[in-house]
Amino acid sequence: MNAQAESDMPRNFDFAEVEPRVYDWWERQGWFKPESAPAEAAPYVISMPPPNVTGSLHIGHALFTALEDLMIRYERMRGKAALWLPGADHAGIATQLQVEKMLRDEGTSREAIGYEEFLHRTWQWKEEKGGTITRQLRRLGASCDWERERFTLDDGLSEAVLRAFITLWEQGLIYRGPRLVNWSPGLKTAVSDLEVESNEEEVTLYFFRYPVEGGAHLPVATTRPETILGDTAVAVHPNDERYRHLIGKRAFVPILEREIPVIADDYVDMEFGTGALKVTPGHDFNDYELARKHDLKLLNILNQDASMNAAAGKYAGLDRYECRDELWRDMTAAGLTIKTEPYRTRIPRSQRGGEVVEPIMSAQWFVRIQPLADKAIAAVRDGRVKIVPQRFEKVYFHWLENIQDWCVSRQLWWGHRIPAWYREKDGDPEGEIHVGREPPKGDGWVMERDVLDTWFSSGLWPFSTLGWPQETADLARFYPTQMMETGHDILFFWVARMIMLGLWLTDEPPFHTVYLHGLVRAEGGLKFSKTLGNAIDPLTVVNRLGADPLRFTLITSGTPGNDCHLDETRLDHSFRFINKVWQMTAFINMNLDGALELLLPPKAALDLPSRWILSRLNRLIENVQYLFDIHQYGEAGGQILAFMWDEFAPFYLEISKQALYQGSDAQKNAARQTLVHVQDACLRLLHPFMPFMTEEAWRYLPHQGEALIIADWPRANGDLIDDAIEARMSLCLEAVREIRNTRGEFAVDPGRRISAIARESAAAKDLAENAQILRRLCNVEALTLLPADADEPQNCASIVVGEISLYLPLEGLLDVAAESQRLAGEKAKIAEKLARTEKMLANQNFVERARPDVVQRERDRLADLQAAAARLDERLARLGQ
RNA sequence: GGGCGAUUAGCUCAAUUGGCAGAGCAUCCGGUUUACACCCGGAAGGUUGUAGGUUCGAGUCUUACAUCGCCCACCA
Numbered sequence: 001m002n003a004q005a006e007s008d009m010p011r012n013f014d015f016a017e018v019e020p021r022v023y024d025w026w027e028r029q030g031w032f033k034p035e036s037a038p039a040e041a042a043p044y045v046i047s048m049p050p051p052n053v054t055g056s057l058h059i060g061h062a063l064f065t066a067l068e069d070l071m072i073r074y075e076r077m078r079g080k081a082a083l084w085l086p087g088a089d090h091a092g093i094a095t096q097l098q099v100e101k102m103l104r105d106e107g108t109s110r111e112a113i114g115y116e117e118f119l120h121r122t123w124q125w126k127e128e129k130g131g132t133i134t135r136q137l138r139r140l141g142a143s144c145d146w147e148r149e150r151f152t153l154d155d156g157l158s159e160a161v162l163r164a165f166i167t168l169w170e171q172g173l174i175y176r177g178p179r180l181v182n183w184s185p186g187l188k189t190a191v192s193d194l195e196v197e198s199n200e201e202e203v204t205l206y207f208f209r210y211p212v213e214g215g216a217h218l219p220v221a222t223t224r225p226e227t228i229l230g231d232t233a234v235a236v237h238p239n240d241e242r243y244r245h246l247i248g249k250r251a252f253v254p255i256l257e258r259e260i261p262v263i264a265d266d267y268v269d270m271e272f273g274t275g276a277l278k279v280t281p282g283h284d285f286n287d288y289e290l291a292r293k294h295d296l297k298l299l300n301i302l303n304q305d306a307s308m309n310a311a312a313g314k315y316a317g318l319d320r321y322e323c324r325d326e327l328w329r330d331m332t333a334a335g336l337t338i339k340t341e342p343y344r345t346r347i348p349r350s351q352r353g354g355e356v357v358e359p360i361m362s363a364q365w366f367v368r369i370q371p372l373a374d375k376a377i378a379a380v381r382d383g384r385v386k387i388v389p390q391r392f393e394k395v396y397f398h399w400l401e402n403i404q405d406w407c408v409s410r411q412l413w414w415g416h417r418i419p420a421w422y423r424e425k426d427g428d429p430e431g432e433i434h435v436g437r438e439p440p441k442g443d444g445w446v447m448e449r450d451v452l453d454t455w456f457s458s459g460l461w462p463f464s465t466l467g468w469p470q471e472t473a474d475l476a477r478f479y480p481t482q483m484m485e486t487g488h489d490i491l492f493f494w495v496a497r498m499i500m501l502g503l504w505l506t507d508e509p510p511f512h513t514v515y516l517h518g519l520v521r522a523e524g525g526l527k528f529s530k531t532l533g534n535a536i537d538p539l540t541v542v543n544r545l546g547a548d549p550l551r552f553t554l555i556t557s558g559t560p561g562n563d564c565h566l567d568e569t570r571l572d573h574s575f576r577f578i579n580k581v582w583q584m585t586a587f588i589n590m591n592l593d594g595a596l597e598l599l600l601p602p603k604a605a606l607d608l609p610s611r612w613i614l615s616r617l618n619r620l621i622e623n624v625q626y627l628f629d630i631h632q633y634g635e636a637g638g639q640i641l642a643f644m645w646d647e648f649a650p651f652y653l654e655i656s657k658q659a660l661y662q663g664s665d666a667q668k669n670a671a672r673q674t675l676v677h678v679q680d681a682c683l684r685l686l687h688p689f690m691p692f693m694t695e696e697a698w699r700y701l702p703h704q705g706e707a708l709i710i711a712d713w714p715r716a717n718g719d720l721i722d723d724a725i726e727a728r729m730s731l732c733l734e735a736v737r738e739i740r741n742t743r744g745e746f747a748v749d750p751g752r753r754i755s756a757i758a759r760e761s762a763a764a765k766d767l768a769e770n771a772q773i774l775r776r777l778c779n780v781e782a783l784t785l786l787p788a789d790a791d792e793p794q795n796c797a798s799i800v801v802g803e804i805s806l807y808l809p810l811e812g813l814l815d816v817a818a819e820s821q822r823l824a825g826e827k828a829k830i831a832e833k834l835a836r837t838e839k840m841l842a843n844q845n846f847v848e849r850a851r852p853d854v855v856q857r858e859r860d861r862l863a864d865l866q867a868a869a870a871r872l873d874e875r876l877a878r879l880g881q
Numbered sequence: 882g883g884g885c886g887a888u889u890a891g892c893u894c895a896a897u898u899g900g901c902a903g904a905g906c907a908u909c910c911g912g913u914u915u916a917c918a919c920c921c922g923g924a925a926g927g928u929u930g931u932a933g934g935u936u937c938g939a940g941u942c943u944u945a946c947a948u949c950g951c952c953c954a955c956c957a
Binding site: 011198205221222223224267268269273274276278284285286287392395491492518519556558562564565566567568569570572573576578579585586588590591623626634635642646657661740747750751833836845858861 | 894900920
């Protein structure tokens with residue numbers, strides 16, 4: 001079958017022109033949709049980790065896009081019904097913060113404009129900013145099915161959230177109640193454990209005296225003196241001789257004079273601080289546990305904004321830190337303070353707002369998570385879900401095995417409102433609770449104002465986006481999905497919760513494989529940040545170099561699960577590689593002559609270089625397949641680059657010019673077919689890495705099929721892999737290298753044609769029969785064979801490569817002394833290698849115990865080196881005469 | 882306190898079952914032969930963090946340590 005290529009390939013790849021055009025074409029043709037595959041095709045589905053709806057593209061998005069699009073394009077080319085389902089997350093806290101900032105800039109606030117107006121403004125904001133990231137993903141070449149794009153606050157997804165919440169409630173897995181929760185005073189909402197980040201900070205440890213009845217004092221240390229006002233006990237260790245006599249006595253809260261007990265508990269560490277512990281159950285998780293154990297009172301002294309409430313007596317109304325200072329002053333005046341010292345400890349801060357989080361008692365909604373966690377653990381244990389790299393499974397298990405109930409309510413306005421109603425009963429406004437879509441019949445029901453944690457809705461993402469809880473065709477066909485590709489930083493936040501909720505609600509793990517990538521960091525391991533000014537903006541890169549170089553660089557810069565330090569010079573290198581591939585295609589294109597049959601000539605009709613490049617190509621395809629199978633995409637990209645840049649271009653392409661320019665019709669045809677075959681395979685292999693250039697270049701190669709995006713993924717042909725051919729060719733190429741070096745050493749003008757003489761041998765025959773190799777690669781006009789027993793030619797530089805002895809007649813250029821010295825240098829190099837190999841083979845243990853093929857390799861090497869050494873000796877001897 | 886990762890050329894990183902440690906950038910030398918100066922040919926650059934162990938053979942497996950980073954955990 002004859003195939004045609006477009007002609008007049010542009011000299012350069014104009015990414016700015018090509019990218020939008022090709023992208024629109026792909027999309028219009030429907031190739032991003034799984035329906036473009038045959039109906040019986042197996043599905044391959046990735047749910048895109050939904051970016052924040054109002055966010056804009058950063059380098060992390062670019063990384064996931066590059067990786068996921070690579071996976072999708074690869075599977076699409078393998079004939080799967082590939083579906084990459086895009087979408088956006090409403091991102092409760094992040095979005096609300098942005099809108100609140102906007103309101104602040106306008107001189108107003110969400111409280112001032114009220115709930116309805118605030119939601120209205122937020123939706124408006126979403127409509128304005130919402131398309132940004134989607135447009136940016138398109139510029140990167142993301143082949144998502146945009147018609148299936150979803151947003152977590154869409155009707156369908158909101159329905160999924162309702163269904164999930166109500167189901168869990170009905171199963172008794174959701175409860176509401178007052179608990180000590182992490183409270184963010186700035187945001188005035190509860191946050192989950194995961195949303196609190198604790199880092200060591202320099203603080204002050206305050207030492208003071210707790211007055212005890214009878215005039216005694218109990219020394220206590222704290223980092224948060226204001227919480228003294230909420231103390232309901234002082235605890236000491238039961239065996240502590242210093243304080244044992246005080247156990248059971250009454251102590252008095254400083255300034256407030258409130259009476260509290262001195263209790264004993266072995267939780268107290270006698271060695272730490274003063275050995276006595278103030279107990280503040282209302283504002284400390286440990287103390288809360290202690291209080292439950294000892295049935296202590298619980299006192300809340302903070303308002304929602306972390307100012308002091310009425311329980312703080314005269315300090316009511318003060319900010320927590322003002323109170324800290326004032327109380328300490330008063331205590332000092334009262335003679336109750338001992339000292340302060342600097343102290344390093346971990347301070348819990350809100351991941352979003354950054355302000356210090358306070359444990360506060362508050363009524364919240366919780367998911368009883370253990371039953372869900374158990375299922376999620378089992379699914380990974382039994383391999384229904386695989387995590388790549390595997391070491392994260394351990395992290396995953398550890399978290400799930402120690403999981404705490406999930407606080408899912410947030411006191412925000414932007415999000416899924418919890419489907420619950422309250423009715424006052426016996427003076428308690430929440431005396432009656434109803435969970436459901438609608439309030440029960442009767443008057444007085446008030447809807448819950450709290451919304452759900454953003455991660456609750458994203459936890460349903462892989463199935464809610466496909467229509468769940470409706471039994472849609474998409475859900476049936478595309479769920480469970482195959483791949484969840486995301487950052488390891490949201491393993492707990494998102495991945496674990498999707499697995500838990502997916503297994504619980506759909507009875508299926510939501511995906512088969514979790515591939516975790518790392519963070520993209522700047523040179524030196526620094527985090528990219530705007531303040532440091534070291535951020536690489538993906539769009540700037542795309543504008544400067546195109547999307548392909550950015551994608552290729554991101555994919556080849558890292559390994560699964562590890563952070564990658566992005567080196568900007570790699571971007572330029574990728575750009576040059578992409579240009580290189582374009583130029584290679586252009587070269588082949590311009591040497592075509594009309595239609596070409598897309599078949600390789602039979603092996604027997606192919607010359608040594610052609611059989612060599614086909615062997616190398618098929619070995620490459622094998623390797624790439626292996627690397628894709630184990631998700632080592634970066635290494636795969638690197639190997640394709642190395643093959644093209646270091647083997648195909650500098651050797652085969654160059655050698656082929658002989659046939660193309662001076663060969664017979666048959667030779668021309670064979671060269672064209674081989675060139676087209678190899679380049680075509682490479683473009684296919686590269687397509688998932690650099691879709692734009694490869695698609696555009698492919699049009700200029702003879703091809704069948706409409707587009708590269710839907711072309712078949714290459715499969716290795718084992719018949720074409722041939723060790724012997726590769727060995728023969730590499731000897732020839734070694735000869736080329738040596739001739740080049742020798743020419744260089746004798747300063748032979750590169751443009752000057754020289755001739756060469758080789759002593760007859762099998763390898764020398766290869767060289768002679770493939771004269772184009774030497775002609776094209778080192779400008780050697782003709783190679784004459786010398787009978788094995790002939791005399792050494794005179795006035796020649798000599799080269800020894802394995803069993804090949806080459807002589808370069810360098811009339812008038814040869815300096816005997818210099819040549820002797822050069823050969824002596826060669827000899828020394830060989831002697832070094834020889835020594836190593838001889839030593840290995842002299843080792844009886846090596847010969848007996850090493851794998852036979854390894855031993856054989858060493859033996860072959862020894863023979864080669866010995867032959868080379870012998871020839872060098874001969875040559876040196878003659879020169880010496 | 883527990884866990885994980887990293888440590889390889891000046892810098893950023895590779896190295897598929899243990900089998901001659903490799904790229905890119907930077908450096909140095911040499912090149913304008915009709916695909917590509919977004920190029921080509923060469924050179925230099927290494928005790929693979931340290932000290933042991935296993936092995937015929939270790940960057941790779943193992944033990945300890947060091948430094949850096951990350952995650953988890955309730956010591957005021």
